[in-house]
Amino acid sequence: MxxxxxxxxxxxxxxxxxxxxxxxxxxxxxxxxxxxxxxxxxxxxxxxxxxxxxxxxxxxxxxxxxxxxxxxxxxxxxxxxxxxxxxxxxxxxxxxxxxxxxxxxxQINEKNRGFSFMNNAKLDMRMLQNGNTSAFEVVNYYSEERLGKIIKEFGEEKYWKNITKNIVKGRKKSQIETTFELKNIVEKIVPQKNSIKSVARVFQAIRIEVNNxxxxxxxxxxxxxxxxxxxxxxxxxxxxxxxxxxxxxxxxxxxxxxxxxxxxxxxxxxxxxxxxxxxxxxxxxxxxxxxxxxxxxxxxxxxxxxx
Ligand SMILES: C[S@@+](CC[C@H](N)C(=O)[O-])C[C@H]1O[C@@H](n2cnc3c(N)ncnc32)[C@H](O)[C@@H]1O
CATH class of the missing domain: 3.40.50.150 (Vaccinia Virus protein VP39)
Known part of the structure; x- marks a missing residue:
């Protein structure tokens, strides 16, 4: 290809x-x-x-x-x-x-870059490979408020509040390490018929934040x-x-x-x-x-x- x-x-x-x-x-x-x-x-x-x-x-x-x-x-x-x-x-x-x-x-097709929810990979999404903040930091260490704002504003996602709550709940049990873990957390909380679109919007929001x-x-x-x-x-x-x-x-x-x-x-x-x-x-x-x-x-x- x-x-x-x-x-x-x-x-x-x-x-x-x-x-x-x-x-x-x-x-x-x-x-x-x-x-x-x-x-x-x-x-x-x-x-x-x-x-x-x-x-x-x-x-x-x-x-x-x-x-x-x-x-x-x-x-x-x-x-x-x-x-x-x-x-x-x-x-x-x-x-x-x-x-x-x-x-x-x-970048989307590179399996190990973590840009796509179609491949399972470590949460990364950095265009600048040695940049400071990766998707892992955003998902695991940002405050609930800051993460929610990102998903709401950069993802324009209407279920932002519940998605953010579920991410925070999930990461309390253990760190969210991969794209599939994040995808599952989002899918669980939004109505099934919208779930792929919501996942896409959450990934977009986090990518926008990671790369400023x-x-x-x-x-x-x-x-x-x-x-x-x-x-x-x-x-x-x-x-x-x-x-x-x-x-x-x-x-x-x-x-x-x-x-x-x-x-x-x-x-x-x-x-x-x-x-x-x-x-x-x-x-x-x-x-x-x-x-x-x-x-x-x-x-x-x-x-x-x-x-
Ligand atoms: C849509 S692709 C460009 C495709 C390109 N026009 C071509 O002909 O193949 C966007 C590229 O821009 C880079 N990029 C995105 N934002 C950037 C920024 N703020 N500074 C430098 N590079 C950036 C990405 O890493 C990616 O390789």
Missing amino acids: EKYHEAVFRKKAVEFLNIKKNGIYVDATLGGAGHSSEMFEISTDIKVLAFDMDKDAIKFSKNKLEKFKNKIIFVNKNFSYLTSAMALNYWDAIDGIIFDLGVSSF ELESLKKGLESALSVLKKGGRIVVISYHSLEDRIVKNFFKYENLECICPPKFPKCVCDKEKRLDIITKRPRTPSKKEIEKNPKARSAKLRVAERC
Whole structure:
């Protein structure tokens, strides 16, 4: 089996970047290098800074992009380090950036990473393999209140209270060590017809917490905008409503010229409009794309341009 599925919106997303000769681009989420490869297919006269927290993704893609090794810099860090990584490489501005958020098909299918409730594995879910907090710590050591908040807010799970109570009850008997143990605890407490969806939401919530995904996204978008050249584009592919809301609201705010209350006779806010929104509505993938990569089912593509 291929390690990585075909990148979601591989062609469309890169098309939106308007790749130009000698341009400088960032692939914030390298994964299996589908989007980076597509960029080099359009032009080999570009430079790319590519981030991934996952060292296996970096290793795989370094190999795949071997022939472009003088044109690409790999960074095994969170994309929220964008500006410091650029400074280290004497870059001060970029022509475009792509974020293809969340986990890769490779990470989900890797049995020992603990991302999926379809495989039994140690609770882990860290994209950054040597990161401090794994799913094990979140599930076993977070207070009931904090854990409940995560399942409620990051999982948008309506049975969050009972699920949290059951986790806390379970871990008092013995530590919850594996994905199947966690799955069983959730399944026991929610009505059977919803149970798989609830399990998926709980796993999503814990993964978001472990990898600090929403805060990283906010920071990543801010940093990207601070270094984007006029006419440069931010392209974002998101996979759930929490991510999409952050992107949508960020674009909307940066598109405003003024944030004064409507009753003010004249503007006093000094707000600068920094983005034009290119995709008035998010793009969604075709049936064919979903067949190639089932993860595409929930994908939304949004694009904005520095003005
Ligand atoms: C959906 S996959 C990207 C797939 C990729 N576009 C391709 O063409 O194969 C997301 C990747 O981004 C990485 N990732 C997610 N959030 C990240 C972050 N905040 N910083 C760096 N890497 C991140 C994950 O480890 C994963 O490998």
